[in-house]
Structures are given as C-alpha cells and as structure tokens.
Amino acid sequence: MADPILHIADLDVRHGRTQALSEVSIDVYEGEAVGLLGTNGAGKTTLLNTISGFLRPAAGSLALGGEPIHQCPPHVIVRRGVLQLSQERDLFGDLTVLDNLRLGSLARAPKTFERNVEKVFHYFPRLKERAGQRAATMSGGEQQMLAIGRALMAEPKVMLFDEPSAGLSPLFVQEIGAMMRNLRNEGEVSILLVEQNMLLAAQVVDRFYMLRAGRVVAEGSVSELEKDHEELARQYYL
Ligand SMILES: Nc1ncnc2c1ncn2[C@@H]1O[C@H](COP(=O)(O)OP(=O)(O)OP(=O)(O)O)[C@@H](O)[C@H]1O
Ligand SMILES: [Mg+2]
Structure with a gap:
C-alpha cells in the first residue's frame, strides 16, 4: 500500500501533569475517511489539536505526506493542507x-x-x-x-472534523453527513472524523479507531460499526 498521508506514531501528549494521550498510533491514507471514537475526555480533541499544531507532543511523531509536522506552528500546518473544524466554530x-x-x-x-x-x-x-x-x-x-x-x-488535503453533528437537528446532521460522504467519494480529501454519533460515523468512514483514556483500544473496519455499534458502544463507552 502507498504511504499514509497522515502518519501518527507513538504519540504522547500532556496537559500539564495529566497524560492525555499515550502511545497513540494512527494512519490515514489518501482519500480515506477514518473515524475517531471514544467517550468524553478520551483525548479526541487533544489529538486533533496536536495534529493542527496547537499542542506539542511530549514524544512520538506526526508526518504529513512523509514530512514531519510536529514542530510546525498551526499556520504552517494549515498552509500544508490540514484544516480542522473545531468544536467551537470560531467564525x-x-x-x-x-x-x-x-x-x-x-x-x-x-x-x-x-x-x-x-x-x-x-x-x-x-x-x-x-x-x-x-x-x-x-x-x-x-x-x-x-x-x-x-x-x-x-x-x-486532510480535514479534521471534531463532532460536526453536535447540537444539530436531525435534518442538519443528515445534510452534513451527506456532504462528508460526497467528499469521501470524490477522494480528493482525507477525513479524520471525531463523532459520538456512531450511526453518522458508520455512514461516512471506512475505518475507525477507538480511544479510551488516551489510548487506542480498538480499531477496525466500518462493517463492524454497522453491525455491532450497540455492542461496541457498550464495550467502550460504558
Ligand atoms: N487545556 C487543558 N488543560 C488540562 N487538561 C486538559 C486540557 N484540555 C483537555 N484536558 C484533559 O485531557 C483529557 C482529554 O480531553 P479532550 O478534550 O481531548 O477529550 P475529548 O475526547 O475530545 O472529549 P469530548 O468528547 O468531551 O470532547 C480530559 O481529561 C481533559 O480534561
Ligand atoms: Mg472533544
């Protein structure tokens, strides 16, 4: 397989004394949509903020198209084509x-x-x-x-979505889901999607990673999400 567009290896991130991410390794390939699941406080936003350059990892590496980016400031990362949709919409x-x-x-x-x-x-x-x-x-x-x-x-080149469906009515969730599916189908953008709404995630992503307490505890294909999302939810959210 080709090299991943986004390669994250053994990433440790701290907020002061709190270890928010431990040994996180995630790959996103070109044109792929990958889900990042996990309960409140699992470290999902921390991971997106680290990719975007707002947080510096304590250890590990982050590469975009083979080039290291973990030392780059946020504006450089945007210029290289990584765009984050934050939980606050900051317009x-x-x-x-x-x-x-x-x-x-x-x-x-x-x-x-x-x-x-x-x-x-x-x-x-x-x-x-x-x-x-x-x-x-x-x-x-x-x-x-x-x-x-x-x-x-x-x-x-890469879009990082942080719970785009949060607080939206079903109609808007549907519109945004359809739009993300189109984006994926066009294949020009790779997507890393943080989503608590498992049904929405299952409609958009090809693969997923599950974070718990800052660690990747599961990964798999979307078919597992479609079939077993209730079981997965029980296993990892509760
Ligand atoms: N600036 C900060 N200072 C100290 N601790 C922080 C900071 N930001 C996040 N944390 C802590 O790091 C952990 C991970 O937080 P993060 O926001 O990444 O979780 P999340 O998975 O995005 O959760 P949610 O689903 O609620 O958005 C939490 O325990 C949180 O309290
Ligand atoms: Mg968050």
Missing part, C-alpha cells in the same frame, strides 16, 4: 458568509476562489441564500455549514 461573526469564505481561501487557494465558492454553495445551498448575512446571526447548524465551507475553500 468571524461580524463578517458576512461570503467574506468568511473569502478568508478561508486566502491561505492556500486565493486564485481558485470562484470555483471553490460554487462548490461550497453546491454542497450547502443555504449558504448561497445567505451569502450577505452576518455569520453571527446564522443558526448553529448554518454556522457549522459555514465553518465547513470555509475549510473547503482552502482546498484541504
């Missing part, structure tokens, strides 16, 4: 939808703004209808769509 609230999208394109893809904005509007027609609206006045689900759209404007 520019005073700016319009369109201006938020414009800012998303600046770091990596300013020249292809027009093409990419059409793509984002195709995924989320609701954003097109609201292109001139201030981001702060959008609903939670609309803001989530805008945050995803803004990341797409950078033509990401």
Whole structure:
C-alpha cells in the first residue's frame, strides 16, 4: 500500500501533569475517511489539536505526506493542507458568509476562489441564500455549514472534523453527513472524523479507531460499526 498521508506514531501528549494521550498510533491514507471514537475526555480533541499544531507532543511523531509536522506552528500546518473544524466554530461573526469564505481561501487557494465558492454553495445551498448575512446571526447548524465551507475553500488535503453533528437537528446532521460522504467519494480529501454519533460515523468512514483514556483500544473496519455499534458502544463507552 502507498504511504499514509497522515502518519501518527507513538504519540504522547500532556496537559500539564495529566497524560492525555499515550502511545497513540494512527494512519490515514489518501482519500480515506477514518473515524475517531471514544467517550468524553478520551483525548479526541487533544489529538486533533496536536495534529493542527496547537499542542506539542511530549514524544512520538506526526508526518504529513512523509514530512514531519510536529514542530510546525498551526499556520504552517494549515498552509500544508490540514484544516480542522473545531468544536467551537470560531467564525468571524461580524463578517458576512461570503467574506468568511473569502478568508478561508486566502491561505492556500486565493486564485481558485470562484470555483471553490460554487462548490461550497453546491454542497450547502443555504449558504448561497445567505451569502450577505452576518455569520453571527446564522443558526448553529448554518454556522457549522459555514465553518465547513470555509475549510473547503482552502482546498484541504486532510480535514479534521471534531463532532460536526453536535447540537444539530436531525435534518442538519443528515445534510452534513451527506456532504462528508460526497467528499469521501470524490477522494480528493482525507477525513479524520471525531463523532459520538456512531450511526453518522458508520455512514461516512471506512475505518475507525477507538480511544479510551488516551489510548487506542480498538480499531477496525466500518462493517463492524454497522453491525455491532450497540455492542461496541457498550464495550467502550460504558
Ligand atoms: N487545556 C487543558 N488543560 C488540562 N487538561 C486538559 C486540557 N484540555 C483537555 N484536558 C484533559 O485531557 C483529557 C482529554 O480531553 P479532550 O478534550 O481531548 O477529550 P475529548 O475526547 O475530545 O472529549 P469530548 O468528547 O468531551 O470532547 C480530559 O481529561 C481533559 O480534561
Ligand atoms: Mg472533544
């Protein structure tokens, strides 16, 4: 098999004296969607924040396309094509939808703004209808769509989604799930998806890793998630 686009090996991460991740090894291959599951406090966000350069690992390695990135600051990691959707959507609230999208394109893809904005509007027609609206006045689900759209404007190689369905109504969960499936099917972006909603995760990912107390305690293919998600939930969440 080809080398992974994202290679994480034996990663240890601490928050002060708390060891949040221990010996975590995860690979994501090109065009693949990988799930990261685990209960509250398992270390999922810590892992995404470490990949994005907001946290420095105490040990272990992180490589993007074969190049080490664990010493890089966050803006460099964005420029290399890793875009994180945080649990907080951190949009520019005073700016319009369109201006938020414009800012998303600046770091990596300013020249292809027009093409990419059409793509984002195709995924989320609701954003097109609201292109001139201030981001702060959008609903939670609309803001989530805008945050995803803004990341797409950078033509990401790897997208890190941190519980994109949290707090959304079933309709929005469905729309965001469909959009992530499309992204995976187009195969241009690799996805690492943190999700508590196992049904949604099973619809999007090819493989998954399960974190518990900062360690990878299970990994497998999506068919296990589809068949046994109740059993898995009992085993690892309870
Ligand atoms: N800045 C911090 N300082 C100290 N401890 C932290 C910090 N951030 C996270 N932690 C701790 O690290 C552990 C992992 O937290 P993390 O946010 O990665 O979990 P998570 O799997 O994303 O949980 P959730 O599903 O609730 O979002 C938790 O015990 C948490 O309290
Ligand atoms: Mg989290």
